[in-house]
Amino acid sequence: GENVEQHPSTLSVQEGDSAVIKCTYSDSASNYFPWYKQELGKRPQLIIDIRSNVGEKKDQRIAVTLNKTAKHFSLHITETQPEDSAVYFCAASMGAAGNKLTFGGGTRVLVKP
Amino acid sequence: DAGVIQSPRHEVTEMGQEVTLRCKPISGHNSLFWYRQTMMRGLELLIYFNNNVPIDDSGMPEDRFSAKMPNASFSTLKIQPSEPRDSAVYFCASSLSGSNSPLHFGNGTRLTVT
Numbered sequence: 001g002e003n004v005e006q007h008p009s010t011l012s013v014q015e016g017d018s019a020v021i022k023c024t025y026s027d028s029a030s031n032y033f034p035w036y037k038q039e040l041g042k043r044p045q046l047i048i049d050i051r052s053n054v055g056e057k058k059d060q061r062i063a064v065t066l067n068k069t070a071k072h073f074s075l076h077i078t079e080t081q082p083e084d085s086a087v088y089f090c091a092a093s094m095g096a097a098g099n100k101l102t103f104g105g106g107t108r109v110l111v112k113p
Numbered sequence: 114d115a116g117v118i119q120s121p122r123h124e125v126t127e128m129g130q131e132v133t134l135r136c137k138p139i140s141g142h143n144s145l146f147w148y149r150q151t152m153m154r155g156l157e158l159l160i161y162f163n164n165n166v167p168i169d170d171s172g173m174p175e176d177r178f179s180a181k182m183p184n185a186s187f188s189t190l191k192i193q194p195s196e197p198r199d200s201a202v203y204f205c206a207s208s209l210s211g212s213n214s215p216l217h218f219g220n221g222t223r224l225t226v227t
Contacts, residue, residue: 034215043204043218044156089156100146100169101216103156 002027004092006104014112019077021107023090026071030092033066033073034101038087047088048075080111117219119205125225131193134222137186138207146216147180147190148204156204162188163210195226 003026013019025033034049050057050064050073057064061080066073077084087108091101118137126132138145146161160170162182170180177196182188192199206218 043220045218046215049215100158100161102158105155 002030002092002094002102004090004102004104006090006107008107009105010108010110012110012112013080015080015082017080019075019080019084019109019111021075021088021090021109022072023074023092023104024070024072025092025102027092027094028068028071029094032093033064034091034093035062035064035075036089036091036103038089038106040086044089077109080109082111082113085109085111117205117207117217119203119219119222121222122220123223123225125227126195127227128196129194130226131191132195132199132224132226134190134203134205134224136188136190136205136219138188138205139217140186142207142209142217143185144208144210145182145188146206146208147188148206148218150202150204150221151200159190192224195224197226200224200226 006023011019031052035047036044037047038044048059048062048064050066052068055066061078063076087106089106090104093101117139120135144163147159149157149159159172160180161168165182178192180190202221202223204218204221206216208214208216
């Protein structure tokens with residue numbers, strides 16, 4: 001089955017700096033890669049996703065890049081703010097029946113004011 | 114839309130007791146997932162249903178765990194008998210299958226087994 005590795009497990013950045021989280025996946029058939037943000041005590045919420053026919057996608061201060069050849073994808077957060085502090089999860093799916101997602105282990109991001 | 118609704122939000126029970134967690138998916142979604150989240154193991158997929166049919170239950174840890182989806186708007190996850198190591202946050206999520214549509218999570222049930 002699919003295996004998703006995520007790095008780093010923790011990331012501390014100064015407010016205003018950029019944060020980058022990287023994920024690799026094992027199954028070349030995966031074609032959908034969402035990112036979720038989970039604040040303390042709350043549910044994971046989708047913040048951005050990318051499909052395999054696209055190399056990069058941006059939404060305001062966040063962007064995701066995908067390299068299908070290397071089987072890795074990354075989340076970039078620019079101009080970080082304290083409210084960006086959370087745990088971020090990457091995931092991969094083959095889009096088969098039920099859209100089963102395999103999640104990475106998560107990255108705890110702390111933005112220092 | 115009220116989103117995915119889970120109950121109860123918190124459950125504290127003694128070892129050996131039966132626990133039932135409940136989930137109502139988003140109306141119109143035909144895929145439903147049960148995840149367990151712990152510090153040590155992260156987000157683990159326990160089981161998922163498509164059109165009320167269990168598709169993959171390979172993540173269910175052992176026979177003490179069972180899940181049902183009697184209709185499109187309701188699912189249960191049951192643990193019998195419960196053990197302290199089952200303590201975790203259990204999330205239910207739903208999506209519209211076949212389209213890589215986003216997965217929407219409920220607020221979770223925090224289970225503590227003493």
